[in-house]
Amino acid sequence: MTPELPEGRFFNREISWLDFNARVLALAEDARTPLLERAKFLAIFATNLDEFFMVRIAALQRRVQTGLPVRGADRLPPRQQVDHVAEATTELVARHAACFADQVGPLLAQQGIVIERWENLTSAERDRLATYFHDHVFPVLTPLAVDPAHPFPYISGLSLNLAVSLRDPEKEGELFARVKVPANVPRLVALTPGRFLPVEALIAVHLAQLFPGVAIVEQHLFRVTRNAEVDLDEDRDEDLLQALERELARRRFGLPVRLEVAEHMSEHLLETLIRELDVQPRAVQRVPGLLDLSGLWQVYNETDRPDLKDKIFAPATHPRLRDGERSVFSVLRDGDILVHHPYHSFSTSVQRFIEQAAIDPHVLAIKLTLYRTSGDSPIVDALVDAAEAGKQVVVVVEVKARFDEWANIGWARTLERAGCHVVYGLVGLKTHAKIALVVRQEGAVLRRYGHVGTGNYHPKTARLYEDFGLLTADPEVGADLTELFNHLTGYGRPASYRRLLTSPRGVRDGLLELIEAQAAKGDKGLIQFKVNSLVDEPIVDGLYRASQAGTRVDLIVRGMCSLRPGVPGLSETIRVRSILGRFLEHSRVFRFGRGAASQWWLGSADMMRRNLDGRVEAIIRITDKTAVTELSEVFTAALAETTDGFDLGADGVWTRRSSTVEGRLADLQQLLQARSQAV
Structure with a gap:
């Protein structure tokens, strides 16, 4: 019971x-x-x-x-x-x-x-x-x-x-x-x-x-x-x-x-x-x-x-995108690419993906969600160029993005004038998902390329916010994104997706199923989250029950957290850490299970009622082994006892653990900067 x-x-x-x-x-x-x-x-x-x-x-x-x-x-x-x-x-x-x-x-x-x-x-x-x-x-x-x-x-x-x-x-x-x-x-x-x-x-x-x-x-x-x-x-x-x-x-x-x-x-x-x-x-x-x-x-x-000031940091081009002779599409046909901003350059990865699609004569359609972007957005410029070149361009502009409403209204009108199909999402919901889809004619085959991320298509904040994004040519992801865009622009409502979980119908239920599956393993289970906020009651209660079953739960929460860790009989196996620094920790990543059997997901959804009930969100399962290894390394470094951060106590007090007897603890962001420059 x-x-x-x-x-x-x-x-x-x-x-x-x-x-x-x-x-x-x-x-x-x-x-x-x-x-x-x-x-x-x-x-x-x-x-x-x-x-x-x-x-x-x-x-x-x-x-x-x-x-x-x-x-x-x-x-x-x-x-x-x-x-x-x-x-x-x-x-x-x-x-x-x-x-x-x-x-x-x-x-x-x-x-x-x-x-x-x-x-x-x-x-x-x-x-x-x-x-x-x-x-x-x-x-x-x-x-x-x-x-x-x-x-x-x-x-x-x-x-x-x-x-x-x-x-x-x-x-x-x-x-x-x-x-x-x-x-x-x-x-x-x-x-x-x-x-x-x-x-x-x-x-x-x-x-x-x-x-x-x-x-x-x-x-x-x-x-x-x-x-x-x-x-x-x-x-x-x-x-x-x-x-x-x-x-x-x-x-x-x-x-x-x-x-x-x-x-x-x-x-x-x-x-x-x-x-x-x-x-x-x-x-x-x-x-x-x-x-x-x-x-x-x-x-x-x-x-x-x-x-x-902090030392000037120049994002590095992802190693697989450094060959300027190959298009992003050619590289993606060899396998998925996980980009980690700001350590990996946004302009030479995601922005380049959209810009190449805009000028590629074989690209037939580009679809993208726009929640926030910069005042001189190269993403918008590329979409305008694509539409003027006769490509089908669909942009879901979220004009209700708080404090960016006027800017997004302006972008919507600019895109409409250029001939883009602009829609404003679903009635009663904000479209917060960070997704893009490119449809390309390759011989007798139509191939779909996609991007699913945790951050906005915003070149300036991509240098200040920490975010992940997956670039992929996986046919299952392409099919999922096609159905999701059809849902956003039409009346279709897919019953399920292949590698996506979407809200308002699927993210909470999907995550709770994954939490329960780990709880069933008892102390052999493992749950790890990295989110901006954790205040959704059903998710928090699911984590409590996993802890009561003996499952280890590690939570990296930048902002609000309503969960009480370390309470005897309730959350003894849960620890909560917050990492702040030069870059705003913005990514949402979820891990379930240990070793090779673990599942990794990332996307736009925070663990808040507004995200899970009142927004269109998308999170994607990561299956590429290299990408999984990269995510695992980031979590290991973030949760290490030798890493600076704030830990939350059962009494609600956050304690900074920034030094030990041996000296100052490692700064996660500096560590990741050094790694990106060394590769």
Whole structure:
């Protein structure tokens, strides 16, 4: 009889996400991280937190406001979750600010890289900045008064604003005005190489020019974060593109979910903002020091100090693709190729595959899913060229990819104008699968070539994100991809596939069957996952039951993890590790079994309800022996006791194991960089 699983076996997913961002912050706090990379991690932390509030906290607050009794797997009521998140976030924000103020900022200053204060500038610098203000900033500023004739202005999400308290000698009481920091001028004004002044500081010292004849009592910076969710009724809306454009226009008017203010803002001024913005006091964060540290990206990008950054890394061309005389198609007829980005070059593998297909006179059709891509996408350019050359080109563009909606709408229209067949996937589902299919006439035979990956067709992020992709000429994969594309563009619904598992119908059930098969082997079984997030309750419960049967379970989870490892009687054989570093660990890989009998799968699906129930995902079984060996070597290195990483305890605490008595542990990403260059 299957033992009953206990209550309290799930960590809260929101707190788990905050724990992930705390691990990002730990990289910024690590003195061994190159200094400008520490500043970059501070910027990443800030951007991550913005998105967390725009999406996750917005959803929680909506549940509280509407009284919906929806609870997560941890059974915590939404209001209690909001309180816990507010408390945890306050601590993280203080730690984030302290890391910059007490550690990274002073160390940068020692290197001549400084975000200056106005009072520390020379007279010549002040004069030069006054001219800059007059010529470039003042003309785009608009002071907005608040009084009976001027209602409180709309504050756009994530914009920086000055709240100004004023006193007019001809009127009684204090007056209030808002000055928006313009987004079309640099956040940090360059003084000399490595020295910057925040543009809000420049505006603050010249406020008198905006309010002549009125005394400025106080001024402080503030920032509002708004709900960024898009609500589409796809069953009602006949034209998805037009409906999405309409909803995106409304997004900027989403309800406030967070109010960040300068640490020393007076209670009087803060009360005005709380009242006018209609935010809850618990949504207010007093931020010490510089507000919105995502501005450190500018410091990182504009400071030419290679000695303070990671060493330049050039991805290597996969060994089997180095013969420039052979086409990708010719090479694939000799067997599958597993590419591992960014260690293997995207441009000389996946991009080359699509570009060669576009110009090859024997290629009849190209089909591809497009979830995110770069602003100057060579993939899109190749698809346009292919369509203009008369090939049949089908592109499934996911216009609902969060925060890339406008870009994807633009790509969709570009592709349509070129003659591509553009579809937007299935009603009610996001198409998140990373798949491509090329159909080629080879004599009397039509041969199909495919790619199934874990990452987007995005040349720029392929240099920053860690992902796997399989290039293959296997007829079974070609047949599977053909049927999946027919499903995405038509009404067909295949009952099953040969080497693919797809969601929303098959990934969870398929993985649970594989988990159960290993559980049946007891302590002879082995399950290993590498994912971004692990919060799907049925999958987690399946792993618990495997552990109760004695099966070893190794989990590499970059972000959220609701599973409690190491609990006696529940998860004693489960260990959870998180690896963060220079590259964003993005791949999803699954292993079942030991030795030659093991099964390996990879693809686009994370272990989340949204992926398994609300998206079209695809994972593929890897059968090529060389590819299996390569995946096994990566897992062995990632899970080694000699490799740096964070380990999760049964109490929910992540502990970094970055050194031993013998010395610092190995960095997985540096190890893989060295391997790729040595082959």
